Amino acid sequence: MTPPLLEVKDLRVEFPTRRGTLVALDGVSFDIAPGEVLGVVGESGAGKSLTGAAIIGLLEPPGRIAGGEILLAGRRIDNLPHEQMRALRGRRIGAIFQDPLTSLNPLYTVGRQLVETIRTHLPLSEKQARERAIALLADTGIPAPEVRFEQYPHQFSGGMRQRVVIALALAAEPQLIVADEPTTALDVSIQAQIITLLKRICREHGAAVMLVTHDMGVIAETCDRVAVMYAGRIAEIGPVAEVIHRPAHPYTVGLMGSIPAMDEERERLLQIDGAMPRLSAIPAGCAFNPRCPHAFERCRSERPELMAGGATRAACWRVEESKAVLA
Amino acid sequence: MSAPLVEVRDLAKTFEVSSPWLNRVLEGKPRQFVHAVDGVSFEIARGRTLALVGESGCGKSTVARLLVGLYAPTRGTVGFDGQDAHKTLASSGARALHRRMQMIFQDPYASLNPRWKVLDIVAEPLREHGLVQGKAAVEARVAELLQSVGLAAADAQKFPHQFSGGQRQRISIARALATQPEFLVCDEPTSALDVSVQAQVLNIMKDLQRERGLTYLFISHNLAVVRHVADEVGVMYLGRLVEVAPKAELFARPRHPYTRMLLDAIPDIRMSGRARTPVQGEVPNPLNPPSGCSFHPRCPHASERCRSERPQQLAIGGVRVACHAVEEGRI
Numbered sequence: 257m258t259p260p261l262l263e264v265k266d267l268r269v270e271f272p273t274r275r276g277t278l279v280a281l282d283g284v285s286f287d288i289a290p291g292e293v294l295g296v297v298g299e300s301g302a303g304k305s306l307t308g309a310a311i312i313g314l315l316e317p318p319g320r321i322a323g324g325e326i327l328l329a330g331r332r333i334d335n336l337p338h339e340q341m342r343a344l345r346g347r348r349i350g351a352i353f354q355d356p357l358t359s360l361n362p363l364y365t366v367g368r369q370l371v372e373t374i375r376t377h378l379p380l381s382e383k384q385a386r387e388r389a390i391a392l393l394a395d396t397g398i399p400a401p402e403v404r405f406e407q408y409p410h411q412f413s414g415g416m417r418q419r420v421v422i423a424l425a426l427a428a429e430p431q432l433i434v435a436d437e438p439t440t441a442l443d444v445s446i447q448a449q450i451i452t453l454l455k456r457i458c459r460e461h462g463a464a465v466m467l468v469t470h471d472m473g474v475i476a477e478t479c480d481r482v483a484v485m486y487a488g489r490i491a492e493i494g495p496v497a498e499v500i501h502r503p504a505h506p507y508t509v510g511l512m513g514s515i516p517a518m519d520e521e522r523e524r525l526l527q528i529d530g531a532m533p534r535l536s537a538i539p540a541g542c543a544f545n546p547r548c549p550h551a552f553e554r555c556r557s558e559r560p561e562l563m564a565g566g567a568t569r570a571a572c573w574r575v576e577e578s579k580a581v582l583a
Numbered sequence: 584m585s586a587p588l589v590e591v592r593d594l595a596k597t598f599e600v601s602s603p604w605l606n607r608v609l610e611g612k613p614r615q616f617v618h619a620v621d622g623v624s625f626e627i628a629r630g631r632t633l634a635l636v637g638e639s640g641c642g643k644s645t646v647a648r649l650l651v652g653l654y655a656p657t658r659g660t661v662g663f664d665g666q667d668a669h670k671t672l673a674s675s676g677a678r679a680l681h682r683r684m685q686m687i688f689q690d691p692y693a694s695l696n697p698r699w700k701v702l703d704i705v706a707e708p709l710r711e712h713g714l715v716q717g718k719a720a721v722e723a724r725v726a727e728l729l730q731s732v733g734l735a736a737a738d739a740q741k742f743p744h745q746f747s748g749g750q751r752q753r754i755s756i757a758r759a760l761a762t763q764p765e766f767l768v769c770d771e772p773t774s775a776l777d778v779s780v781q782a783q784v785l786n787i788m789k790d791l792q793r794e795r796g797l798t799y800l801f802i803s804h805n806l807a808v809v810r811h812v813a814d815e816v817g818v819m820y821l822g823r824l825v826e827v828a829p830k831a832e833l834f835a836r837p838r839h840p841y842t843r844m845l846l847d848a849i850p851d852i853r854m855s856g857r858a859r860t861p862v863q864g865e866v867p868n869p870l871n872p873p874s875g876c877s878f879h880p881r882c883p884h885a886s887e888r889c890r891s892e893r894p895q896q897l898a899i900g901g902v903r904v905a906c907h908a909v910e911e912g913r914i
Contacts, residue, residue, distance in 0.1 A: 299777035299780075444805075444806070445844060446862075448848040511779060514781070516782075517807065527779070527786055531780065
């Protein structure tokens, strides 16, 4: 078995505030194999974007990694000095963010931004870098790349801008791409194109992807495995088809049931009552217990860790109980 | 069959986006117009839901605003319960009409005044229309409204920032229901919400419709949501309705190539592996829309006629579709 490209072990991210320390991520562990696409899904505030930010070393202060390790190809990267992390970011880990307009500098042409990125990371001449930039633009499906090379971001549509951002992320052939809601700002027809592009291009370049999104549909289309996050922890992780068709965690069940489906008629959607807890008021035991229809005594007092149940791993005491019943 | 509650005929709205007068004179620039809504017609029967879907910039929100009178139409009429809505809104009957139609906006953060208590927000329409007299009566009515959308009566004393996005959207719904309207225009009411919260809001909206016989115009870009709430669906592209059909018909047998493309673009969440044609191209610049059928540059079935002649709506059974290829039986 190939060793994982990225390993996240027991990651803890804290935000010290005047009213005490908020724990935004607590005991998050997962890994990504080379070339694998891992989806990270959850609702606002679940900590999915924060996980991505911690990996690429772009946590907003005062947020900080307070525990755990992040390893890229076996080497720790969470404690690297600022300069070394900067060299690594872009070179070995590429990033794609939600809003393509804010990830591009409006004052420089798209070509200049690409050439600058390429030359920062790769030992290429201006001319070679330019050729590579145009090849990248063509590769991401931008028509007339030589013309587009000279244009500014405002001359591009939203979908075309996101293609440019993908080209930028791929500029130095990184092994891992962290894509944070790459299609959320786009219309459905453009979203479908960008998903197809991202899948194709990562396969061709052999890059692994961590895809952060709130859209289960995008996950189903793109990913090999998926991690479902809730209140700063992973609730369930496993192969996409298993998580979608046979979810083990009650939160995943609720999440899937609350999505209106295209292929079936339902009078009412399955509803998870309540809302995700605030970071300052995460319940004891399992964070989902106040909203969980199956919660029992143990859920209120003892926090479940991820445990194997079927083909997925879920952080739920019911998984253990059901195994006890089966045994 | 009774007359429809809402009857829209050839509705159009043009916005001027020209450069300032001095620039036009000095630089010889022409005046420019965007035809945000260009000849849209539909009806909504009492107690039913019509959903309008389309991508950004297709004019669906402009239709919503035209319907409630936030914009005056450039052309066409909006009929509401047999009267011309825009004529009524310009007359002394405006207040009575406003009471009967209300709107729910997309962004629950922007549509509630952060300095007002929920009590004042929800009571504003009651006071404005003089529906309830006396402090105690107003408070009782607000409590009742909040409870009808699943909030607590005590929430009236809180401020909007104390609520989550989904709860705020419920406050917006409570406010819209305050005047006991018959017709609600909902402009992307759940697109700013997480899916589990979206499910709560959609369930409430359906329950309220059943209990009170409300009529909805539901604007959304999410076809799965539309499929869940709508009775009829209208698909808009660049300011025009390209297809209007009963929900079951539209999803089972989409006629217009754009409708087919939209349905194919939805991520396949059940991973059923259904065959899909890849989506091509982007929405053109509405300042300079293509000639003929505005969808022709992206359409796999475009012919010479599609490039030159604008298709008219054609009725097939209960479906209306504007497409030459459908008319000629090519698809």
